[in-house]
Every structure is written in structure tokens, then in C-alpha cells.
Amino acid sequence: MTDLAKELAAVVGPAHVLTDPAVAMSYLVDWTGRWRGTCRLVVRPGSTEQVTAVIAACAAAGAPIVPQGGNTGLVGGGVPVDLPEAVLLSLRRLTDLGPVDRNGTVVAGAGSTLASIQQHAHAAGWDLGLDFASRDSATVGGAVATNAGGVRVLRYGDARRQVLGVEAVLASGALVSHVDGPMKESAGYDLGSLLAGSEGTLGVLTRVRVRLVPQLPARAVALLAVDGVAEAQAVLDSVQSEVDGLTAAELFLRDGLSLVLAATGAAPPFSRGWPAYLLLECGGRVDPLEALASVLADQAEVRDAAVASDATGRAALWRYREAHTESISAAGVPVKLDVGLPAAGLADAEYAIRAAVDEVAPGARVIIFGHLAEANLHVNVLDAPSDRVDAVSDAVLRTVAERGGSVSAEHGIGRAKPRWLGLTRSAADIAAMRRIKSALDPDGLLNPGVLFDR
Numbered sequence: 001m002t003d004l005a006k007e008l009a010a011v012v013g014p015a016h017v018l019t020d021p022a023v024a025m026s027y028l029v030d031w032t033g034r035w036r037g038t039c040r041l042v043v044r045p046g047s048t049e050q051v052t053a054v055i056a057a058c059a060a061a062g063a064p065i066v067p068q069g070g071n072t073g074l075v076g077g078g079v080p081v082d083l084p085e086a087v088l089l090s091l092r093r094l095t096d097l098g099p100v101d102r103n104g105t106v107v108a109g110a111g112s113t114l115a116s117i118q119q120h121a122h123a124a125g126w127d128l129g130l131d132f133a134s135r136d137s138a139t140v141g142g143a144v145a146t147n148a149g150g151v152r153v154l155r156y157g158d159a160r161r162q163v164l165g166v167e168a169v170l171a172s173g174a175l176v177s178h179v180d181g182p183m184k185e186s187a188g189y190d191l192g193s194l195l196a197g198s199e200g201t202l203g204v205l206t207r208v209r210v211r212l213v214p215q216l217p218a219r220a221v222a223l224l225a226v227d228g229v230a231e232a233q234a235v236l237d238s239v240q241s242e243v244d245g246l247t248a249a250e251l252f253l254r255d256g257l258s259l260v261l262a263a264t265g266a267a268p269p270f271s272r273g274w275p276a277y278l279l280l281e282c283g284g285r286v287d288p289l290e291a292l293a294s295v296l297a298d299q300a301e302v303r304d305a306a307v308a309s310d311a312t313g314r315a316a317l318w319r320y321r322e323a324h325t326e327s328i329s330a331a332g333v334p335v336k337l338d339v340g341l342p343a344a345g346l347a348d349a350e351y352a353i354r355a356a357v358d359e360v361a362p363g364a365r366v367i368i369f370g371h372l373a374e375a376n377l378h379v380n381v382l383d384a385p386s387d388r389v390d391a392v393s394d395a396v397l398r399t400v401a402e403r404g405g406s407v408s409a410e411h412g413i414g415r416a417k418p419r420w421l422g423l424t425r426s427a428a429d430i431a432a433m434r435r436i437k438s439a440l441d442p443d444g445l446l447n448p449g450v451l452f453d454r
């Protein structure tokens, strides 16, 4: 064992310092298989105090630190690519959940999975406003650090909006902690907002105080077949103005559904295929199915529809959408892009993105799906030759930027996209971000290569 490994073993116990690459492997490869790293060791602290001691020891040894939650990120932000000297700091053991207070707030250890917080909230009559398919592995620390989105952003906002306060260890070893006290406050810089979306470059989250939302006992889901993205948007516009309680509006297309059917063996939702599908969910205190169905009955764009308000039927409809990521991975290692666009240009952008990919990687398959209400498209490109991966990213991100879009709507910049950050953020914005980074982490120890090019 090296000196640093021994020192860390004294802090967290030898069982929680992994130096054998074979044992550490599951921390070093992201689950899509695109991002692979190496590191000097993986350390798994079990308390805030241990995180503080680990960071102090790494800083003293000059070892870069790569924080990692559930390793469900999609932009390589938690994988130590080209960082053999790094310490991978896994937060997964920080799973304590405090009591849900009468205002519906809870303090969760950074390593708590979204599913564990959801169950904890449900038991107290509340719910978490954040949800996405990797809920059983994704941790709240990772979700906040990347400012993740998911399928409820339309109703409750992204991860940042759920945060009332954070506890985090800075590169200096200082502990900043603001997870107690009143719900409402206007007393200085909001470090929670700053750390949300900082992707482990400014501090390591150890606890998060989350704002919960009322649990909605009745839910209805509708899966609608339509002729394209513009038609899906037209239906969504009507539903948004006429139906109460919309919680999700998800889009997928014919080719994505084919991959899902092939990978899951599920039966097709309709007797024939359609160009596009819109999945809507409404939640309320009384069953929203009738209200939703009556508005949908008037929508000329709806070609076919399936609805459910029982748990099994809802889950079956959701599966067509939520199985996209795993079904795409079953077909290959995709180039993953996650773009936000002005809603008005979304349908045109879909064609422009396909054309841009075709120009640089003819024959590649472009699978598009995403969160329609936020005009957030997940662009997954399969079968691009390995020497065209950057060209594909460049072509898609420039196409999006030319249309006023963003290079990342919810997955973050990570190691995948620093070179394109300037397409979305101004030179002044990036200079201000770099100044914040060097004020809080002057030696660049925290997650080097993420957000900014090394």
C-alpha cells in the first residue's frame, strides 16, 4: 500500500480503500461503456467527517479527487479518464435519511438513492419532485451536482429547485453546512445553488436538504400516437392549457420504440407503428383520467391512444419511454447528446440534427427522445465510427447552438463536452466560472477535466 492508501485506510477502514483494479472496475467504467478511467485507488467514506479527512489527505498528497455517486452519469463526469493519480471518492455509503419535517423537508445523505428518498417521503405522505429511470442507483448528491432533470421537471423543476441547503466539503477541507434552520431565507450567497450543476468541481456534497412535494394519490397516464414532433407539441399545448395536474410530457419516436420492443420483448402499444409518441401523466387527489381523456378526445392530431390509471397499466405505458436508455445501450455504445432548444424550432431542429449527423457519419442511426415540455431532446447516435465521434458531437451541438439551443439541458458538461461549453455560455460567463473555480479550488484538485478543458 502507498502512504496515501495507508492514511486513507486509517480514516475509513481498510475494507473501504480499493486498490485492486479488478475490484475497483465497477467505479471506473460508466455503464454505457463509453467512459473508462484509471485511478490510484477508490475510497468509500462512511460519514461527513471521513469525507473531510479524505479530502485533507488527498490535498496534502496533491492527488486529484473525482467524486462519484451512483455512477449513472452520462457525460463521464464521475469517471477518472486519463487521471491515473486520482482518488475516486465514492459517496455511496452516505445514505442517512433524517425525519421528514412538518413543512415537507428532509436532509438526505449524498449517497441516498432517489428511490430511497421517494420511499421515505411516501411513508410520511410526501413525494420527491425529482424522478428518472435510474432512480434505484442514482444518488441525490450526483443528481444535485449535475443539476439533473428527469420526468417531473415540467411540474417541479430540475434538481436545483429541490434544494433548500447543502453540506459540502471544499478542496481546502473546510466544511460548509447549511441544512438546518428555517425554510425561507435571504441571507447571503446560496451555496446550494452554486454547487448544483458544478459537477464536483467546487466541492463534494455530503448532505442535501431537499424540499418535498405533496404526494398525489391518483395518477393517469396516456400514451398517444401522433404524426411527428410538431403534432406532439400541438397536443401538449392543448393539454397544458386545459388539464390540471400535468406532471410529465415525454416524447419518443418510431425508431426508439423499435429498439425498446426488441430489447424488452414488450408487445407494441398499438396495432400499427406511428412516427411519434407522446406520453402524458397527470397526478391529483382524484383520478385525473376522465378529465385527461375528455381533452384528448378533441385532439385531431391524436391517431391512437392508450390510457391507464391503475399502477400496472401505468407502469406498462411508462416502460416504453423509460426503457429507451437501456435498449439503446443493448444495440451498441451510443454517442450521447442532451440538448435544449427553443420550443418553437423543435420540429425543424429534429430534421436538422439528423441531417447534420448524416453529413459527418453517413449510415449512423440517430435515436431521438426526451422531455417535450422543456424541449429537451436526447440525441443518441449509434454506429458512428470511433474516429467520427467528435465530429458527430460537433455537428449536432453546432446545429443546436445555431438555433439558440443549449449543449446540455440536464446531463451536464462532464468530460464529454467542455470544448463546446462556449457554444452555450458567453466568454464572460466562462471567465466568471473559472474565477469561482480558482477561488474555491486554487490547486484544481476537484474533478479536473470536467466542465473546463484541462
Ligand code: 2HG
Pocket: 074, 132, 133, 150, 322, 324, 325, 336, 337, 370, 378, 379, 380
Ligand atoms: C432520460 O431522460 C435520461 O431517460 C437518459 O435523461 C437519456 O439515455 C439518454 O440519452
Ligand code: ZN
Pocket: 149, 150, 370, 371, 378, 410
Ligand atoms: Zn432525460
